[in-house]
Amino acid sequence: GAGVSQSPSNKVTEKGKDVELRCDPISGHTALYWYRQSLGQGLEFLIYFQGNSAPDKSGLPSDRFSAERTGGSVSTLTIQRTQQEDSAVYLCASSLASTSNQPQHFGDGTRLSIL
Amino acid sequence: EDKVVQSPLSLVVHEGDTVTLNCSYEVTNFRSLLWYKQEKKAPTFLFMLTSSGIEKKSGRLSSILDKKELFSILNITATQTGDSAVYLCAASPLNRDDKIIFGKGTRLHILP
Numbered sequence: 001g002a003g004v005s006q007s008p009s010n011k012v013t014e015k016g017k018d019v020e021l022r023c024d025p026i027s028g029h030t031a032l033y034w035y036r037q038s039l040g041q042g043l044e045f046l047i048y049f050q051g052n053s054a055p056d057k058s059g060l061p062s063d064r065f066s067a068e069r070t071g072g073s074v075s076t077l078t079i080q081r082t083q084q085e086d087s088a089v090y091l092c093a094s095s096l097a098s099t100s101n102q103p104q105h106f107g108d109g110t111r112l113s114i115l
Numbered sequence: 116e117d118k119v120v121q122s123p124l125s126l127v128v129h130e131g132d133t134v135t136l137n138c139s140y141e142v143t144n145f146r147s148l149l150w151y152k153q154e155k156k157a158p159t160f161l162f163m164l165t166s167s168g169i170e171k172k173s174g175r176l177s178s179i180l181d182k183k184e185l186f187s188i189l190n191i192t193a194t195q196t197g198d199s200a201v202y203l204c205a206a207s208p209l210n211r212d213d214k215i216i217f218g219k220g221t222r223l224h225i226l227p
Contacts, residue, residue, distance in 0.1 A: 003157075004157070033215075035217075040219075041219055042119075042203065042217045042218050042219035042220055043158075043203065043205075043217040045214075045215065045216075045217075056214075091157070091158075103149055103160040103163050104149075104160070104215070105160065106151075106157040106158045106159070107157055108156035108157045109156055109157065
């Protein structure tokens with residue numbers, strides 16, 4: 001696609017429910033990143049994919065968070081048993097191969113609100 | 116620990132003023148520094164800087180990197196209300212794109 005597409009744009013759910021966030025990167029971009037941005041804060045790195053593999057999952061805040069990317073394209077970020085502190089904007093970005101020193105292109109994010 | 120610190124955290128100026136936003140960094144095996152503008156939603160890329168002393172310019176925006184003093188500045192001249200946004204700075208280490216570190220941003224508000 002023309003840009004990074006994320007869905008849903010907004011999600012409101014009750015504490016304890018599971019949520020799944022989707023990211024469709026720019027066509028041809030092999031690197032994909034998930035970040036979390038809380039109100040007034042910078043971007044908190046969550047996980048990075050090069051192709052389908054995620055070399056470093058240490059940025060995920062807890063074991064309730066997981067992410068996968070299949071087919072080297074679309075990625076999903078899943079949060080299980082959501083807590084109120086999970087409320088934030090979840091941003092996805094993609095770039096050309098990670099070794100190319102190219103800037104990341106961001107999606108509009110998913111605003112997640114946990115009641 | 117690697118970190119990126121931006122200052123000021125927020126800034127309010129009048130239209131037509133010139134502003135300078137600061138970004139200092141401590142990153143192991145530094146490769147490049149990036150500036151983004153974030154209005155309501157997606158951060159949009161402004162500049163990538165890899166070499167010291169070379170100014171990058173785009174219209175009224177310009178940026179420069181000092182690798183000796185480990186900082187960068189973003190200048191905006193003749194500010195307009197459309198420049199109101201959060202400006203994010205990020206530092207990228209060599210061969211570790213999963214370790215790109217963002218600052219907390221500078222929230223800039225331009226008064227008409």
